[in-house]
Amino acid sequence: MSTKDSIPDHTGDSTAGVPASERPADGLSSESRLANRYGAPKPGLSARTKIVLGSLAAAAAVGAVVFMAIPSGAGTLTSKDVGFTIPDATSAVVDFNVTKPAEATVDCAVQVLSDSYAVVGWKTVRIPPSEDPTVSLSTSVRTDSLGVTGGVNACWIVEQDS
Structure with a gap:
């Protein structure tokens, strides 16, 4: 039995079993490093906002079709x-x-x-x-x-x- 196996790791480091060459120097995960560098990801649109925007787009499309379907008062040429x-x-x-x-x-x-x-x-x-x-x-x-x-x-x- 080796001494490394018998000594418990009390540092709280989750990278204890990972070789030192593969561990980040600062001990942060890749997600944490990306968030520190570029900022936290922005939340997406809520379901309610998506429904409202979809309804507005559909209403605009219907309005455009109705506008094009009505003949103009100037007559046709x-x-x-x-x-x-x-x-x-x-x-x-x-x-x-x-x-x-x-x-x-x-x-x-x-x-x-x-x-x-x-x-x-x-x-x-x-x-x-x-x-x-x-x-x-x-x-x-x-x-x-x-x-x-x-x-x-x-x-x-x-x-x-x-």
């Missing part, structure tokens, strides 16, 4: 390409419909594209107020080279000066 003809390399005729508020003046950008999708012709067409909200139009567009397709690029409501 849409265009639809009906057809086109390419009589020669210097012109094209584009047929289209525009649905707009009856009292609104609208400008539409009509374009003609080449086979490489380059814009070879462009024209802005003004549509005055009318009784019918849907207007059918046909416009001739001059082109720089042979076009292969034509249509409306965009339409917008023109603000009238009072």
